[in-house]
Amino acid sequence: MSMTTRNYDVLVVGSGPGGKHAAIAAAHMGKKVGIIEMQPNLGGVSLQSGTIPSKALREAAYLNSKFSARGMRRALATQNKLSNSDFLIEAMRLKNTIVDKQEAILLNQLMRNGVSIIPGKASFVDEHTLEVKSPARPPDQLSADYIVLATGSRPRRPKSVPFDDKRILDSSSILKLSRLPNQLTIIGGGVIACEFATMFALLDIEVSIVDSHEQLLAYLDADITSILVEHMENMGIQLHMSTTVTAVKNTGDNVVVRTQRNEEILGSHMLYAIGRIPNFEELLLENINLEAEDAGWILVDANYKTKIDHIYVIGDLAGKPSLASTAMEQGRHVIGHAYNHSFKSIETPLPMAIYTIPELSYTGPTERELKQSNIDYIVGNASYEETARGQIIGDIRGHLKLLIDRQSRKVLGAHIIGESASELIHLGQLVIGYGGTVDDLANNVYNYPTLAECYKTAALDCINRLEN
Numbered sequence: 001m002s003m004t005t006r007n008y009d010v011l012v013v014g015s016g017p018g019g020k021h022a023a024i025a026a027a028h029m030g031k032k033v034g035i036i037e038m039q040p041n042l043g044g045v046s047l048q049s050g051t052i053p054s055k056a057l058r059e060a061a062y063l064n065s066k067f068s069a070r071g072m073r074r075a076l077a078t079q080n081k082l083s084n085s086d087f088l089i090e091a092m093r094l095k096n097t098i099v100d101k102q103e104a105i106l107l108n109q110l111m112r113n114g115v116s117i118i119p120g121k122a123s124f125v126d127e128h129t130l131e132v133k134s135p136a137r138p139p140d141q142l143s144a145d146y147i148v149l150a151t152g153s154r155p156r157r158p159k160s161v162p163f164d165d166k167r168i169l170d171s172s173s174i175l176k177l178s179r180l181p182n183q184l185t186i187i188g189g190g191v192i193a194c195e196f197a198t199m200f201a202l203l204d205i206e207v208s209i210v211d212s213h214e215q216l217l218a219y220l221d222a223d224i225t226s227i228l229v230e231h232m233e234n235m236g237i238q239l240h241m242s243t244t245v246t247a248v249k250n251t252g253d254n255v256v257v258r259t260q261r262n263e264e265i266l267g268s269h270m271l272y273a274i275g276r277i278p279n280f281e282e283l284l285l286e287n288i289n290l291e292a293e294d295a296g297w298i299l300v301d302a303n304y305k306t307k308i309d310h311i312y313v314i315g316d317l318a319g320k321p322s323l324a325s326t327a328m329e330q331g332r333h334v335i336g337h338a339y340n341h342s343f344k345s346i347e348t349p350l351p352m353a354i355y356t357i358p359e360l361s362y363t364g365p366t367e368r369e370l371k372q373s374n375i376d377y378i379v380g381n382a383s384y385e386e387t388a389r390g391q392i393i394g395d396i397r398g399h400l401k402l403l404i405d406r407q408s409r410k411v412l413g414a415h416i417i418g419e420s421a422s423e424l425i426h427l428g429q430l431v432i433g434y435g436g437t438v439d440d441l442a443n444n445v446y447n448y449p450t451l452a453e454c455y456k457t458a459a460l461d462c463i464n465r466l467e468n
C-alpha cells in the first residue's frame, strides 16, 4: 500500500534551539509547520545533554562551595558543604527539575503556536519529502516547501579511547554520573573542558587537564586567560600543557592516561572533551545529492541556505560558532529569508561566554587579532577590586578590558573575567554594534554600586591614554 504524504509549508528536523526558533518563527507567520525529533525528549543537546544541564550542575557546585563567599565574606559563610553523595543527589535533582521545566515550557510554546510535533527519525526521500520512522508507528512521509535541518552534533569519540560512560566519559555521559569522581582527568583544554574542570575542582575533586596547546584557550588574550589559569591553579587543577595522550587504560578501578612526555596520570574517571561531530548520517543526504564537507559540516551561504534553494542548515550542523545562542538566531534568520519577510541579519560582534568559575566573556576582536589586522588600538583596563560592588561580593580578581580604535574612538572589543561576565558583556556588545565610542561608555550614568561601572573606569582609562 502506498504511503500518503502530508504537506507542510515548513518542516524542521531537530528540536534543539535552532529548530525550535525556526519552527516558532514560521508559525508566527501563519505557516503550517512540523518539527521532527527522534529523541523521546524535546530540546536537543542544549536542553537535554549540554548547555542547560551543565549550567545547572555548575550552579549547584558553585552554591555548595565557598567560592561565592570570597575574601571577608568567607568568615560569614555558614553553609556546610554537602557530602559528595548528598551533593550529587541534590545537584541532579536541581538539574532534572530545570530540564523538565524548560522542556514543558518548550512543549507549550510549540503547541500554542500550532507547531505539529512529529516524533521519529527523519531522512530524505527527495528534495521536498522526508520519511519519518519511529518504533511506535509505521513510517510516515511528509513534504514541505521549505526544510530546515537543525540536527546538531554529538561528542567526538575516537576509537582509541575505550569509552564505557561509567569511568571514561564524554560531555554527555559526565552529566549523568551516579557517583562523583575522586580524581578526574580531562583530555582537551577547550571551553567544555575548562568549564567541567573548574566545576569539579570546586567540589574538591582532583582535576588534571591534558592539552596539546601551550596555553589554555589560546585564541584569547593571555592577560585575561592568565587570571583564569591563576584561579584554576588555586583550585588545585593540574595543567599538563603542550602534550598529547598516547594511551588510555581502564583498569576497572582507575583510568590511567599516558602522555607523549611519558607521564602517567591516574584518575578514577576521565572526560574526553575534544571536538564534536555533526549529525547528518541519518538524513540520507545522498538521496538529494547534498554532501557534507570533509569535516562533516554542510556548506551553506551567508543565509544558511544549502545549494538546494529551499533547504537550510542551521546550528551545530552548519559548523562554528556551534552555540545555542547563535543557533536560535539562525533559526529566525532562515525563516525570514525563506519568506522574504523583513528580518534583521545576525549582527556581529557576537557575545561569547565561557562558564568557567569564574566566568569569562568577550565580544569583538582580541588584541592579537587587532595587531594582525594592523589596527591602531588603545587598551583600557578596570579591575573589579576598584568598584564597591566588587569589594562587596568579594571578587577582587575580576577584570574588564576595553579595546578602542585610536582614531575614531569607536569601541572594538570587550573582554571580561569575573562574576557576571556573561551578563555584563552585552553592554559592550551593544555599544560596538551601533558603532558607539569610548565617550558613550565614559559619559553613561551607571547604577551604584555595580560591576558595570567597570565600563566607565576602563573607558576613562582609554581616554586618559588617548590624551597622554
Ligand SMILES: Cc1cc2nc3c(=O)[nH]c(=O)nc-3n(C[C@H](O)[C@H](O)[C@H](O)COP(=O)(O)OP(=O)(O)OC[C@H]3O[C@@H](n4cnc5c(N)ncnc54)[C@H](O)[C@@H]3O)c2cc1C
Pocket: 013, 014, 015, 016, 017, 018, 019, 036, 037, 038, 039, 042, 043, 044, 045, 046, 047, 049, 050, 051, 052, 054, 055, 120, 121, 122, 123, 150, 151, 152, 153, 171, 192, 279, 282, 283, 314, 315, 316, 317, 322, 323, 324, 325, 326, 327, 355
Ligand atoms: C557540555 C556542553 C555545554 C554547552 N554550553 C553552552 C553554553 O553555555 N552556551 C551556548 O550557547 N551553547 C552551549 N553549548 C552548545 C549548544 O548546546 C549547541 O550549540 C546547541 O545545542 C546546538 O543547537 P542545534 O539546534 O544545532 O542542535 P541540538 O541542540 O544538538 O539539537 C539537535 C536535535 O536534532 C535531533 N535530530 C538529529 N538527527 C535527527 C533526525 N535525523 N531526525 C530527527 N531528529 C534528529 C537530535 O535528537 C536533537 O534533539 C554546549 C554544548 C555542550 C555539549
